[in-house]
Amino acid sequence: MAARDGCPDDGAAMRAADLPQLVEAWAGGWACTRKLSLERIDRVLRITVNGASRRLEYVLADPDEDEFAGLAKVVAQQSDVWLTVFSSDPNRFRLLAPELDVAVDGEAFMVRSIKDVQSDDEVLMEDWVRIADDGRTAHARLQRGGEIAAIGSVALAGTSSRGGVVGPSAVFDRIETMPSFRRQGLGSRIMEALTQWAVGRGAHTGLLAASPGGQRLYTKLGWETVSRMVSFRSPPGTANAGPDDAAAKTTRTVQE
Numbered sequence: 001m002a003a004r005d006g007c008p009d010d011g012a013a014m015r016a017a018d019l020p021q022l023v024e025a026w027a028g029g030w031a032c033t034r035k036l037s038l039e040r041i042d043r044v045l046r047i048t049v050n051g052a053s054r055r056l057e058y059v060l061a062d063p064d065e066d067e068f069a070g071l072a073k074v075v076a077q078q079s080d081v082w083l084t085v086f087s088s089d090p091n092r093f094r095l096l097a098p099e100l101d102v103a104v105d106g107e108a109f110m111v112r113s114i115k116d117v118q119s120d121d122e123v124l125m126e127d128w129v130r131i132a133d134d135g136r137t138a139h140a141r142l143q144r145g146g147e148i149a150a151i152g153s154v155a156l157a158g159t160s161s162r163g164g165v166v167g168p169s170a171v172f173d174r175i176e177t178m179p180s181f182r183r184q185g186l187g188s189r190i191m192e193a194l195t196q197w198a199v200g201r202g203a204h205t206g207l208l209a210a211s212p213g214g215q216r217l218y219t220k221l222g223w224e225t226v227s228r229m230v231s232f233r234s235p236p237g238t239a240n241a242g243p244d245d246a247a248a249k250t251t252r253t254v255q256e
């Protein structure tokens with residue numbers, strides 16, 4: 001994402017963008033890929049998840065300490081609720097939420113300008129990448145020897161209601177290569193196919209929440225970290241009666 005002809009480069013523009021704009025665009029697309037409902041209440045986004053790990057997830061971007069502590073108190077009074085904070089240093093909020101546990105740590109919020117990616121439909125036909133889409137979301141599947149080797153999803157997320165430089169965006173989600181097929185370039189192929197699909201439908205900006213493993217893949221593919229993320233959780237209650245899958249309770253990225 002180098003600058004050309006003295007113009008500011010897109011990466012710099014996105015990094016300078018208000019983090020809440022980027023997070024709102026991400027949350028809209030993330031909720032869309034998973035068919036969840038999302039509401040904005042002032043600066044807080046509330047997603048109704050109704051999953052094994054949580055009923056609700058509140059999302060806050062770059063909060064001040066009072067704002068975070070106030071919402072943490074509300075979350076602590078409910079069961080099965082997550083509070084996810086996006087910040088350059090989200091761990092500083094731990095002391096402000098003594099009643100909450102950490103549900104997920106180590107994720108990064110990443111962006112990439114994709115508007116100059118050339119759209120090439122042939123990419124979608126190679127290597128057994130199959131895309132099923134409904135016009136707004138696409139799910140890719142890559143098979144090797146009759147087995148599903150890698151999967152991923154993307155949603156067109158539109159522009160944040162706060163405006164700004166984000167532009168039409170695409171949110172990538174649930175990128176996964178099955179363990180025996182890793183480090184063979186398949187995660188990259190899934191990302192390429194989904195990017196082609198999104199670019200062909202007008203997306204300019206890619207957004208995603210990356211697990212530590214995913215961060216290595218996306219960094220290699222030219223994505224940049226714009227903030228860190230930590231998800232806090234309230235005590236479990238009766239709504240937490242889904243599958244007792246420890247992994248499902250410790251990551252947002254592939255389960256739920």
Ligand SMILES: CC(C)(COP(=O)(O)OP(=O)(O)OC[C@H]1O[C@@H](n2cnc3c(N)ncnc32)[C@H](O)[C@@H]1OP(=O)(O)O)[C@@H](O)C(=O)NCCC(=O)NCCS
Pocket residue numbers: 150174175176177178181182183184185186187188189209210211212213214215216217218220253254
């Ligand atoms: C992250 C994941 C999708 C990567 O899939 P993959 O098919 O192995 O990725 P690729 O083979 O295309 O990797 C491309 C490059 O990314 C980097 N990379 C990917 N996985 C890496 C790892 N575990 N360690 C270090 N670098 C890694 C490397 O630079 C790699 O190139 P190289 O193999 O030539 O060194 C896979 O490890 C996975 O499914 N993990 C569990 C689920 C998950 O965390 N998904 C991400 C959700 S955000």
